[in-house]
Amino acid sequence: MGQTLGTIYKSRHHESYKNVQYLMDTQAKASSVGLTPYNPTEEFSETVHSVFKRLEQWRHERTPGQQSPSSYTAGSKTVLLWLDTTLSSHECTQLIPFFPDVFMGEMLHMMDIKEDPELMSLAYHVFRHLPNIPHPFNQDHEFISALIRIGTTSPLWHQRLRVLINMQVIYFRRLFLITAKEKERIFTCVSMMLEDPQLEVRIGAATTLSGMVRCSPVRLREGIVQELKNKFTRMLVRNPLPKRSPAGTPTPDYTRIVITRHAAVLGLGALVQAFPYASPPPLWLPEVLATLAVKAAADPGMVGKSVKSALGEFKKTRQDTWHVDVKVCKPD
Numbered sequence: 001m002g003q004t005l006g007t008i009y010k011s012r013h014h015e016s017y018k019n020v021q022y023l024m025d026t027q028a029k030a031s032s033v034g035l036t037p038y039n040p041t042e043e044f045s046e047t048v049h050s051v052f053k054r055l056e057q058w059r060h061e062r063t064p065g066q067q068s069p070s071s072y073t074a075g076s077k078t079v080l081l082w083l084d085t086t087l088s089s090h091e092c093t094q095l096i097p098f099f100p101d102v103f104m105g106e107m108l109h110m111m112d113i114k115e116d117p118e119l120m121s122l123a124y125h126v127f128r129h130l131p132n133i134p135h136p137f138n139q140d141h142e143f144i145s146a147l148i149r150i151g152t153t154s155p156l157w158h159q160r161l162r163v164l165i166n167m168q169v170i171y172f173r174r175l176f177l178i179t180a181k182e183k184e185r186i187f188t189c190v191s192m193m194l195e196d197p198q199l200e201v202r203i204g205a206a207t208t209l210s211g212m213v214r215c216s217p218v219r220l221r222e223g224i225v226q227e228l229k230n231k232f233t234r235m236l237v238r239n240p241l242p243k244r245s246p247a248g249t250p251t252p253d254y255t256r257i258v259i260t261r262h263a264a265v266l267g268l269g270a271l272v273q274a275f276p277y278a279s280p281p282p283l284w285l286p287e288v289l290a291t292l293a294v295k296a297a298a299d300p301g302m303v304g305k306s307v308k309s310a311l312g313e314f315k316k317t318r319q320d321t322w323h324v325d326v327k328v329c330k331p332d
Helices: 002-010 020-030 042-061 071-087 092-110 117-132 141-153 157-173 180-193 199-215 218-238 252-273 285-295 301-317 322-329
Strands: none
Touching: 002 071, 042 071, 042 092, 071 092, 071 117, 092 117, 092 141, 092 157, 117 157, 141 157, 141 180, 157 180, 157 199, 180 199, 180 218, 199 218, 199 252, 218 252, 218 285, 252 285, 252 301, 285 301
16 A cells, blocks of 8 residues: 555656756756756645644554554554655655654654564664655755754654664765755764763764764864864863762762763774774874873773773774884874
């Protein structure tokens, strides 16, 4: 049924241009890249909004933990198959206006229905497909804003973790198309998520940050690396680990400082891991390694473990070129 719906909308009559010359003139007058193709009609927009409002209603009516199929699970699968069919065709751009406020929120809820693995898998597949759709130039602001909003404000850590994947993909795919301001917003969001209360989100943010630094153009990368290095170093210096009382349960202030120090360690480790095989290593790298070793290696728990992991990974990837790399660390 979902695939049939996608085929029906693909094959509907569409009023185009009366001839090639009229098409070329219209496109030239619109902009340097022409008009946006396959804009959704008012009728199509109303249909999409009504369908997702109905899904939201069914989601609230569904009993949490319900094992048997429900209107929500069956309807969600049909809609996802419809969207998957459309996203895989050349009409995919007509769905872009619905990504930020209609699709993503509901798909993230679908991925939390653990009683239906098929629905979870299908929702995850379609959700991962969204950043691969070619957005028209300068029309990706709302999508990026929605990703940032979910990553920084969602009360569910699973959702905050999942949007990191889409942030990474849209940054890679639109590296030379998004504005410098949008790039800065994504970097700021990911670096903030290093301080997330949930450990899995912090680790995911570190992996995402490392990949974004690695693929950035040299001119952009140099400024970002220096800014992040200074930021994470200050976080370590300004948040020394207090002595933990022997009473047992850590205080909220102690937990906050541990999370802050862990975020700084993960951030510095992400910078190190962004250049695993560059030989000789960047000139700023020895200072980062020294900061990790001196400021945080002795921390107990996950902070010290993350430091040892970062240093160990650096040593493992440098064994073959150490005779060259060690010279960078020596003064002239």
